[in-house]
Amino acid sequence: MSSFKTIYFPDYQVGESGKSGLTISFSDSEKNLYLSVNKLSSFSIRTAIGHNFYSDIVKAANQSQLSVSAYVRKALSRSISPDTNKIESYDAAIQSTFSGGKGSPLHDWFPYLEGYSPDFVKTVITQYAPQAKRVFDPFCGSGTTALTSAAMGLQSIYCEVNPVCRDVIDAKSMAIQLKPEDRDRISTKLENLSELLNTEIEFHREDKALFKTFEESFSSKPFFDASTFSSVLKLRSMADDLLSSDNAVGKLFEISVLGALIPSSLLVRRGDLRFRTEKELLTHLPDIISLVSKRLRLIASDLNDLNSSNQTITFVGSDARSLATDNIEPVDIVVTSPPYLNGTNYFRNTKIELWFQRHLSKKIDLRRFRDSAVTSGINDVTNSKTGLGITPIIDLLNSTLLELRKESYDKRIPMMAASYFAEMTEVIRRIKSLCHENTKVAIDLGDSCYGSVWVQTDIILREIMKLEGFTLIDEVILRERQSRDGRRLRQTLQVFGVNK
Numbered sequence: 001m002s003s004f005k006t007i008y009f010p011d012y013q014v015g016e017s018g019k020s021g022l023t024i025s026f027s028d029s030e031k032n033l034y035l036s037v038n039k040l041s042s043f044s045i046r047t048a049i050g051h052n053f054y055s056d057i058v059k060a061a062n063q064s065q066l067s068v069s070a071y072v073r074k075a076l077s078r079s080i081s082p083d084t085n086k087i088e089s090y091d092a093a094i095q096s097t098f099s100g101g102k103g104s105p106l107h108d109w110f111p112y113l114e115g116y117s118p119d120f121v122k123t124v125i126t127q128y129a130p131q132a133k134r135v136f137d138p139f140c141g142s143g144t145t146a147l148t149s150a151a152m153g154l155q156s157i158y159c160e161v162n163p164v165c166r167d168v169i170d171a172k173s174m175a176i177q178l179k180p181e182d183r184d185r186i187s188t189k190l191e192n193l194s195e196l197l198n199t200e201i202e203f204h205r206e207d208k209a210l211f212k213t214f215e216e217s218f219s220s221k222p223f224f225d226a227s228t229f230s231s232v233l234k235l236r237s238m239a240d241d242l243l244s245s246d247n248a249v250g251k252l253f254e255i256s257v258l259g260a261l262i263p264s265s266l267l268v269r270r271g272d273l274r275f276r277t278e279k280e281l282l283t284h285l286p287d288i289i290s291l292v293s294k295r296l297r298l299i300a301s302d303l304n305d306l307n308s309s310n311q312t313i314t315f316v317g318s319d320a321r322s323l324a325t326d327n328i329e330p331v332d333i334v335v336t337s338p339p340y341l342n343g344t345n346y347f348r349n350t351k352i353e354l355w356f357q358r359h360l361s362k363k364i365d366l367r368r369f370r371d372s373a374v375t376s377g378i379n380d381v382t383n384s385k386t387g388l389g390i391t392p393i394i395d396l397l398n399s400t401l402l403e404l405r406k407e408s409y410d411k412r413i414p415m416m417a418a419s420y421f422a423e424m425t426e427v428i429r430r431i432k433s434l435c436h437e438n439t440k441v442a443i444d445l446g447d448s449c450y451g452s453v454w455v456q457t458d459i460i461l462r463e464i465m466k467l468e469g470f471t472l473i474d475e476v477i478l479r480e481r482q483s484r485d486g487r488r489l490r491q492t493l494q495v496f497g498v499n500k
Helices: 028-038 042-049 054-063 068-079 118-128 144-151 163-176 180-203 208-217 226-245 247-261 278-282 288-305 348-356 363-371 395-407 412-433 457-467
Strands: 003-008 021-026 134-137 155-159 267-270 272-275 313-317 331-336 435-446 448-450 453-455 470-482 488-498
Touching: 003 028, 003 042, 003 288, 021 028, 021 068, 028 068, 042 068, 042 288, 054 068, 118 144, 118 331, 118 435, 118 488, 134 144, 144 155, 144 163, 144 313, 144 331, 163 247, 163 288, 163 313, 163 348, 180 226, 180 247, 180 288, 208 226, 208 348, 208 363, 226 247, 226 288, 247 288, 247 348, 272 348, 348 363, 395 412, 395 453, 395 457, 412 435, 412 457, 435 457, 435 470, 457 470, 457 488
Parallel strands: 134 155, 134 331, 155 313, 331 435
Antiparallel strands: 003 021, 267 272, 435 488, 448 453, 470 488
């Protein structure tokens, strides 16, 4: 039996289905290639074969004396490694990271490094709660759990403290709920914008208010060269005009700019956000207009690949620690990845995007955002925040905190760890209040190391879950890595059921 994959091209003649797509068949002997290709968006496939337009493929196929389908299959087999895994399996080490979803529709719209892949979420739900109807993610990030659940026909609710991430989720949610005729119209408009952006941007003035908030939010050291910064301010004005004239187009335009801000800046995101070195700057040629244009084409293409969903994706609160759950219906499964206790400053990582979206207008705003999130970094530690919550009484946690107090190079580290587990206890209690007797809770989490002290975050969290009325039913080691001193660290998926 053959398998089929439809690839959409901006210039492909619309057929009877109303879709501008070329359907490629794969024989049984090409099953592994199909499995690899089927995960990818049309944009990713067009990039892989080196042709963005159908007319170019026809010319190349004629020159090679091949049919269009044969030419595409041959090009794909050269550029894509076939998936040699069995159909029912998945690579946990890759799928539990953001890169595991690279190339799939929606996933590449915003580079949220802390995310996992759609396949990971789908596998967890299918394996542990196959009858699920409602899904909850208290730390939703860029929305993979919520959006994958909706694509599976499930209702989803979520919390997310970062307003940029909420903007991304909102835009993606809107996209999957668009009617076909609206999707075609918006896709075409985004394609046109990508072609005309270099000209259109000159009709917009720099946003003076955004310029002022930049000065008030950040230090005097520039984050962009002068020309790029001017373009960023004009892109903000352009986004505002689009939002007022066509809200859907405006939202997606904003997302395309958000994804281009850091790559076109003097900064680089390498786990944390930092300035590029002099050596890195030598090869860095920022062109934000080209980057935004490319991302507009990506989003326009993905709109054609998406399956529509009328399932609800509901934001129920920003801070999972204090979520009011009285009026929220119980859920069947929780799939989440809490902040890692690794010192990462999650808000500083998105401070440029926060500023562009007008969520950040002065320096104190960044501190306010950090206070509203679970303590996971050294800079999160303040006297007012570390007094919140009660550290759970667990032998392993107590001994770990004692070691940290003795060995840590910074006195804030044991305070950070104590606060993290106290605040996570509050989150777990909110999760428990949304569970029924058959609810499953799947938590993706890694451990960490500070100096010579091993913080077994996943094991300590497991003990907290037991104290709060949960039973461990499965554990999967997703990845193993080494700390700087050679200690073996791991990332696990732990799955819990409710004590009956």
